[in-house]
Amino acid sequence: MPEEYHIPRTMTAIGFDAPGSADVLRPEVREVPLPGENEVLIKVRAAGINRPDVLQRRGFYPPPAGASDIPGLEVSGVIVGRGPNVDDALIGRPVCALLPGGGYAEYAVAPVGQCLPVPDGYDIVEAAALPETLFTVWSNLFERAYVIEGDTVLVHGGTSGIGTMAISLCALFGITAIVTCGSDSKCEAALKIGASHAINYATTDFVEAVREITEGRGVQAVLDMVGGDYVPRNLACLAEEGRHVSIATQRGVTAEIPLVAIMQKRLTLTGSTLRPRSVGFKTLIAEELAQTVWPFVEQGKLRPVMDRTFPLAEAGAAHARMEAGEHMGKIVLVV
Ligand SMILES: NC(=O)c1ccc[n+]([C@@H]2O[C@H](COP(=O)([O-])OP(=O)(O)OC[C@H]3O[C@@H](n4cnc5c(N)ncnc54)[C@H](OP(=O)(O)O)[C@@H]3O)[C@@H](O)[C@H]2O)c1
CATH class of the missing domain: 3.90.180.10 (Medium-chain alcohol dehydrogenases, catalytic domain)
Structure with a gap:
């Protein structure tokens, strides 16, 4: 009863x-x-x-x-x-x-x-x-960007609510998570949570760092909450057939997109609001x-x-x- x-x-x-x-x-x-x-x-x-x-x-x-x-x-x-x-x-x-x-x-x-x-x-x-971060990360990273075991992804805001959930889910599903954070202490925290690599974007060019980490191959997906001038840099991090998912625009609502990169690497740009x-x-x-x-x-x-x-x-x-x-x-x- x-x-x-x-x-x-x-x-x-x-x-x-x-x-x-x-x-x-x-x-x-x-x-x-x-x-x-x-x-x-x-x-x-x-x-x-x-x-x-x-x-x-x-x-x-x-x-x-x-x-x-x-x-x-x-x-x-x-x-x-x-x-x-x-x-x-x-x-x-x-x-x-x-x-x-x-x-x-x-x-x-x-x-x-x-x-x-x-x-x-x-x-x-x-x-x-x-709920909010789980539904958001699942529907964007796992559905829209259809990442699977063995993939490598780039997630900005590694210690954000969204970023920490993305790291945790990637760890559970066999996905390598590279994240960016704004300080060394946040990078340390992200690594402890389970990120494979954490890049301090204030001191390091994340595009260069991702290239080194992936030995030039790039990542299968980027979960982007930054927007603006990050978008062309994110696209430079993507491997062939890579997926770029926009979920926020903290650095700007518009971006200049290199169309040739999209064609050459057959990239997909998507995004959503929950x-x-x-x-x-x-x-x-x-x-x-x-x-x-x-x-x-x-x-x-x-x-x-x-x-x-x-x-x-x-x-x-x-x-x-x-x-x-x-x-x-x-x-x-x-x-
Ligand atoms: N589309 C959707 O459905 C959806 C749903 C939920 C949330 N969101 C968005 O997802 C984002 C995260 O949400 P949250 O609740 O997890 O917020 P949060 O915990 O406050 O995290 C915000 C993060 O953004 C990062 N950030 C801010 N400005 C940045 C910049 N200029 N360059 C790089 N990183 C920057 C910060 O990283 P540092 O401190 O390391 O700089 C911080 O970790 C928000 O923008 C939110 O609006 C979207």
Whole structure:
């Protein structure tokens, strides 16, 4: 029999009146959201912070139509309510979930297909740090760039939430990960996490370094969160038939592309943004992750790299930490 939960009418959530610096984030009282068809209500235990939340707070990344205006793209917690078409037996299950928004709150609604079970003994706070980077890295590096065992990839932002997840997944699937970071200490951390090579981009030309590491062969894929003038340099790192995947444009939204390199090496340029994709697409990714990656989660072989946690009410301080750029791995809000 499913457990009964008392669900209050209101909750504490993090909001902001107008876009601005990290201190615009503040706790406020909101109505507990109601789960619709194929949705569950999660009593949130922890909420992961991602760079897109910072962009949203600064006014550059509005929530897609129909999504909560409360920031937060991933949570962990317990299912305490359900909408139509959802099995009652799920009530009481610990899950982590990918959300289109609404994570920085005591309760959040998630499509049931975007929830994954938190195994017994797995740290529920750490589980909140999995979905956004896992769905993003899987769908971009493993699907769009279809990397396989034996491949070598270049990933920028080696100690970012995304970068640390990419390193961890590459280690599990027999892929050599070369990463770039902005300091020697970040390079050291990336190597400890499991990167095969870490290049300090502040002191070393990564194109030259990749050429040396791969003995001139180049890499099969680049996962790029930098954009701008990195793009032609990334293309120079690619082997024949290489794939370039753009997931962010931190150094510029446009790039000059050497078309001859694309023709000569038969390169593929692609990219994606996860948040606006349909529930159907995200559900498919969740099903694939359940089959391919979740066995590692269940065995405790895939854990997020944690930077630090903050109480929910200190979301502003957590954003300030991310913007300072000194974090390594994931920052998580604990409810
Ligand atoms: N497309 C999608 O669906 C999607 C989904 C999630 C996230 N993202 C994007 O992925 C990126 C990482 O997200 P996150 O949450 O993991 O953020 P994060 O932990 O804050 O990481 C940002 C990383 O970007 C690197 N970086 C920033 N400016 C750089 C530059 N000029 N040159 C080289 N590296 C630079 C930093 O590396 P150093 O500190 O070493 O310089 C840092 O590791 C963000 O840009 C985010 O918007 C995209």
